[in-house]
Amino acid sequence: AQSVTQLGSHVSVSEGALVLLRCNYSSSVPPYLFWYVQYPNQGLQLLLKYTSAATLVKGINGFEAEFKKSETSFHLTKPSAHMSDAAEYFCAVRGSGNTGKLIFGQGTTLQVKP
Amino acid sequence: DAGVIQSPRHEVTEMGQEVTLRCKPISGHNSLFWYRQTMMRGLELLIYFNNNVPIDDSGMPEDRFSAKMPNASFSTLKIQPSEPRDSAVYFCASSFGQGSNQPQHFGDGTRLSIL
Numbered sequence A: 001a002q003s004v005t006q007l008g009s010h011v012s013v014s015e016g017a018l019v020l021l022r023c024n025y026s027s028s029v030p031p032y033l034f035w036y037v038q039y040p041n042q043g044l045q046l047l048l049k050y051t052s053a054a055t056l057v058k059g060i061n062g063f064e065a066e067f068k069k070s071e072t073s074f075h076l077t078k079p080s081a082h083m084s085d086a087a088e089y090f091c092a093v094r095g096s097g098n099t100g101k102l103i104f105g106q107g108t109t110l111q112v113k114p
Numbered sequence B: 001d002a003g004v005i006q007s008p009r010h011e012v013t014e015m016g017q018e019v020t021l022r023c024k025p026i027s028g029h030n031s032l033f034w035y036r037q038t039m040m041r042g043l044e045l046l047i048y049f050n051n052n053v054p055i056d057d058s059g060m061p062e063d064r065f066s067a068k069m070p071n072a073s074f075s076t077l078k079i080q081p082s083e084p085r086d087s088a089v090y091f092c093a094s095s096f097g098q099g100s101n102q103p104q105h106f107g108d109g110t111r112l113s114i115l
Helices: none
Strands: A003-007 A010-014 A019-026 A033-038 A044-050 A056-058 A064-068 A073-078 A087-094 A102-104 A108-113 B005-007 B010-013 B019-024 B031-038 B042-050 B053-056 B065-071 B074-079 B088-095 B110-114
Touching: A003 A087, A003 A102, A010 A019, A019 A033, A019 A087, A019 A108, A033 A064, A033 A073, A044 A056, A044 A064, A044 A073, A073 A087, B005 B088, B010 B019, B019 B088, B019 B110, B031 B074, B042 B065, B042 B074, B053 B065, B074 B088
Parallel strands: A010 A108, B010 B110
Antiparallel strands: A003 A019, A019 A073, A033 A044, A033 A087, A056 A064, A064 A073, A087 A102, A087 A108, B005 B019, B019 B074, B031 B042, B031 B088, B042 B053, B065 B074, B088 B110
């Protein structure tokens, strides 16, 4: 069975600082992993996805994530935080079968301080 | 391209009333998902369809909730009768189920308040 754990429900960084949001997964099959962002009063928006083509995945808004099989991790990073990055971030792993179901983590709220 | 379209965006009604939420998935997508999001419980998957057939409704909280997908371009989530604890943001998402790397695309949600 597939599952996702996001470490830290709240992360606070200063503007310009490194952003690191942690995600660990469990999967009985080769995983397909996703990061989504949710801005206030909006739906979830795809940031990036890992599909086994490359372990370092670049997404929108300067975010990237690295797939590490040995650590079962897919952490999200951004070198320099911007105030507009303040949002909730969700890590997800594709469920079994061919229905497109995703298993989501509990989410991490990113606060960016000026 | 049009994304997932949900209506209404906001709904305020009194407890006991019937509430119907609507969703139009992205054309060509064959999987549709209904989620509920609250501060207390986070993002919960209520039910999902594949090729218009309900696959898993184990997340539906109780019999007051029902969902239908009469065709590939329309789905409804109905609550009857509604209760204050149903207040939440309800999201619809769609994806192309076949293929290993297809993400879900979310609508902007319906913010439901039951008084």
